[in-house]
Structures are given as C-alpha cells and as structure tokens.
Amino acid sequence: MSATDATSREPASKSSRPGIALRVLARTKLYWGLIVLLAFGALTSPLTSKGNNIFLSIGNLTDVLRQVSVTGIVAVGMTMVIFIAGIDLSVGSLMALGTVICAMLLTQSGWTAASTFAVPATGFVIGFCIFALVLFILKNRARSTTRDKPDTQSKWLAGGIAAAVAGVLMIWLASQIGAKFGVLAVLVAVPCVGAVMGAMNGAIIVYGRLQPFIVTLAMMVGALGLARVIAGQDTAVHPVYTGSNATETFEVLRMLLWGFLPVPGVIFLVVLLIFFMLTRLTTFGSYLLAIGGNEEAARLAGIDVGRIKITTYSIAGALSALAGVLYVAQFRQGKPDAGIGLELDAIAAVVIGGTSLMGGRGAIMGTLVGVLIFGFLSNILQLNNIDSNTQLILKGIIIVAAVLLQEGRFDGTFAWLKYKLSRQ
C-alpha cells in the first residue's frame, strides 16, 4: 500500500516509458524486499535431522510472529503519530509502565500504587469514550433529520450515560481489587492508563504548541520515573507466576491457538486490521493524512486538528500499554526498564514500511512489512548462529538498504546508466 503511495505522486506523463512490468515492480518493491529476505532465510536455513527446512517450519514462522508482536503493536500506534507529522518517543516508557502496572494488578491485591492509578484512569477514559460515542450517535441522528448541532440537552444526556457506565465499570474494577485482577480487567485497565498518558502528550503538544519531539521526550523520562515509583524502590522486577501468585487464566494471553498460532501474534494482527480499516475507510484516517500533509490547510478546511492530534497520541499510548500486557504474558515479568530502545525499533519499522517521517504519506500495512523484515532478519541471523555483535552491524546495514529501496529515487541512476550505454 505504502509503495503505491510512494510512486503515485510521480507524474503520469512518462507512463509508457518504463513499461508496465517495471512499474508494478517499483510499486511493490517493499514486498519484494521481504520476499527476497524470506527466500534468503529459506536457502540459508539449517535443516532438521529429517531434512526439513527449519526456517520455513510453521513453528518458526509463528515464533517470529510472536517475537514481533510487542514491537508491532507499538509500531501501529507510532505509524499513526507519524502520519500527522508527529513523533512519539515515550512509547517504550509507556510500555514499561504498562508492564509494571499489569504485573502489579495481577500479583497484588488491595489498593496498591498500581490500582490507585489504574482504576480512576480506566473510569476516566472509558467514561470519555462513551461520552464521545453517545454524542456522535446523537449528532448523526440529528443530522439525518434536522441537521442541527447537538444541543446542551443531548450533551447532558451523553454525560449522564457516560458517567453511569464509567461508574459501573469502576465499581466492577474496584470489586476486583479485594482479590487480584483477572485477564479481562487487566486488558481493559492497562491500555486506559496508557491512553491517559498519551492524551497528556497530545494535550501538551496542542495547547502548549510545542514540538512533539520534546514533549514526548519529557514523557519518556517522566513515565520511566513513574514506572519506577509505582514498582517501588526496592523492587526492580515484578515476577508473574501464573497459578501461584497470579490467576491461571492469564495464560490465555500466551497460549498457542490450535497448537501453532500464538495469541500475542493474533492480537497484533487484529490490532493491525482494526487500525488499517480505521485509517483507510474512515474520515478519521483521511484527516490524519491531511493534517500530516498540510496542517494549516487541514485547519482551514474545518478539521478539528487539536482533537485529532490528542486522539492519535492517546491511541499510541494505549497501544503501548497493551503491548506491555503482552510483554508480561510472554516473559512473566513486569519491570520499569522493559521498553528501553523500543521507540527506536518502532520508528525504524515504520520508516522501513514506507511511511514518511515528514507526515502525510504512508500506510499501516507497510508497517507490518517493516516489522516483519526486522523480525525475520533477527530470526535468520539467530538460526545461522551469527554472533550478537555482528548481528548489530548487519541490522544497521539492512535498515539503510531497506529504506534506500523504499525511499531512494533511482530514476537518476537509471537515466545515467541509459546515457552511458547509449554513448557506447
């Protein structure tokens, strides 16, 4: 998808020149990069004693899907932030905050630092979402009949419903506090904490008129400290042993469906699909690209830029915290330094996927390819037992190569080659 966007800007006048095959090739070059990598992996893969290719085995491929799920979910949020020409450096810290809160909710009962923070945050976020949803429905109904703006009465109605739902939800969560949190409660509460932190990012950027880089950098530092404070001075790591100190049902988040499909991977794909549809099929998605392309024009066209920005940053925060839950599920621990360097992995995956750091251009599916290129690369190097330091060098080279393939304009090179050839 992203590859399409990358080339569709080229003037169509030379359409007959490069030939249809070349153009198709150019448009899908990102996928070809992934396919070349896969082919390379299959060719170099060691074999099992029965002669089966290890790299291509279902188990190995789903391993990769599981391994990329945390970075992948974070990268989806990052893609949307980069769509609006922003950047979010705080995702790693928010992910770590998510792991700490998730682990503490699962393993400790009563009003701990984590639950005092998580329960009100959940009530606030869910209440706000319901409020917006009810207003949206009322507005649309009004529009279909009388084309009126929502009046104060409907606002009161929406507020009432939202407060009621949020109240019920908070009572439900508070009822879980006596015991420890279950899976569902964690899945609701932790992303809400992330959403609050993300919304803070967005609000400061919009109302303070500051650069996203500096605001999210501050959040990255601040959230790391917050995660440490919540975790407690004397505990660097909160281990989660399902069945002994946490509920057995938490295992659901790391089991293999039908014996081969890892749940974290499935959640990643579902998140990807939801946000793919959100960005491609809704006006919200078009607004994102419009704001990234030209913020002033978007504002003049009547888009509520501030609101969209805050929403986007809070989605990025919520997805980071959700990734934190999956981290805890996979590695059975929550710790404040879990997400160090994650923001850079996510940004790299987004850029490899063809989304422009300048905003206004890109696609969620490109991010999937970017994340997979990273995941398969690590897997291939690992299978071939390349030592860790060399792995880093190769990764650096591949990142540059992938971005060159994606972003590089080779027209000049082709023209030069043609010129040289014709001279001969």
Added chain:
Amino acid sequence: MERRTFGKTVLAVSLLTSSALTATAAFAEDYVIGFSQVTTVEPWRVQFNKDLRAEAELHENVELLISDANDRTEKQVADVENFIRQEVDAILISPKESAGLTGVVEQATDAGIPVFVLDRNVDTDKFVQWVGGDNSLIGVAAGEYALELLGGKGNAQGNIVEIFGGLGVQATFERSDPFHAAFEGEEGVTFLLDRQSGDWKQDQAYDIMSTALRNYEDIDMVYGHNDPMAYGAYLAAKDAGRADDIIFIGVDGLPDEGVTWVANGELAATFLYPTPGAEGLRQALKHLAGEEVPREVVMGTEAITPENAEDILVRNGLR
C-alpha cells in the same frame, strides 16, 4: 534574595535538628557513611542495597546515606562530590566504570575521607580497600558442577547452550572462560551457540532459546550468565514442551529470583554472586575503629542446589 534567606533558614534548621539528634543519640562515636550506588533498577543492585541497609540497622551508631547514580557516570561523580562536601566519615562506592570514577575517588581520599570500593574496581590505589565477588570463581564452580551433571571428567556427554551476558563486559568472559576450560578435552560435549548475548535480560534469552530449540533437536544443558536469562531459556523450553530434557544453570543466586527458581525445580542450580554491601560496611566500621583492614576482600561463591535452596529462602523470609 528572599529565596536565598529561605534556603539559609532551612539549612540552619536542619543543621540544628541534626546536631540535636546526634546529641541525644549520645553514643561513643557516630558515623555518617555515604554509599554511592550506580543504579537501583537491577535486582542484584536492589539486593545489594537491602543487604547494606540491613547491616546498617545492626549498628546503632551508623547513619547511612545512599545515593543512586541512575546508571550514569557523571551523576555518580556528582554524588560522591556531594558526600565529600558533607564531610561524611567514610564513603562506600560501587562504581559504574573504572575510568570515569577514578578521579573522584582520589579526590575523596585527598580530602581525608576513607573510601571503600565495592564490586567493580577503579584505576588508582588511593582508597582503603576493595571488596567484591570473583566471577572467575563462579565460572570455575559452575563448570565443575556442569561437568559432573553431564557424566564427569573424561566421559561427559551433551550439547550445551550458553547464553552470554553483555559482550562488552568483563564479567561475561570471567563467567564464560573458566566454564569452557572445565570441558577442555571432553570430546562428547559441544557448545551449540556462538556467543549469543541476551544482554542479561529474561526476554532476550527467551527469544534466543526459542530459536535454538527450533535449530537443535538435542539440547542437554543451558548455562545462562545470570538467573533471569537461565529462567527465560527455561520458559522457552517449557513452552516448547522440552524443559524436562534440559538442565538449566544460572548465576547470581538472589533469593527472590534464582534461589526461588531452584527451589521450584525450574533451574538445576545457581551460583551465588554475593553482594559486597554488608561486608563493605563491616570493613569500613573496622577501619573507622582503628583496626587494620586488608587491601582486598574477595568474596567466594556458593552453589545453590535443590538441597539448600529451601533453607536460604527461609532465612530470607520468603518461605
């Protein structure tokens, strides 16, 4: 102006109260001891601080100040300079690195404050004493233990996965080289991976191990350079249904990590890397009391196996 007078008042009040407190304590001699810790987010460091605080509780005449350098050299230098300004009676320091902290250690010694260096060392002899563990001893002990489990000298059989700590860190190689030396000349033993670093982290070790399990059908032993990595490898093997065929050995032996996992039967053994916290403080107090202390105190290791793991947990109040 106003702010400055306010600061002065606060300072004066706190000085007064502290002198009043020391007066009421009225012991023969009171010591203020500053401890500069490099970071407090690693579990081993957390245990380090716990041990040190517990030891300080035992001495009523000791006031312990702990600073956390957040894993940054420049912050740690500032922390120690702070202790020098406060004219503490002794400084304990667990340095981030030798080069960056040598200067400030010398500065403290020049200011007449005895300095005790814990764990990692510095490049000077201007301090009283170094206290720390010896990773090579751990490598030797782990190697001997592993050799025994795989069949003993001369007829050991098996494939070993070794998960390295940080490749730029000396401790990694001190834990690795003697371990390899133990298997020298053992034809039946193969090391499967080539320097795969899990960077001391459970999650990275999990990924390395899950790939290794795909790659090798026959793995007999995993040696992780610390317990979280050994445990991460165990989790990967458990998820692949192969944990029962593999022996897992870790290093560090923290009560709530390695020891617990050994007691649960998840790791076969772990080797204690003792924290120099308590010993360092005891040595410092000896020195302040006028006793002669040795230049270097090397703390030994201890094999923690299912036989003694329960006792250690009970001793630490975890069971």
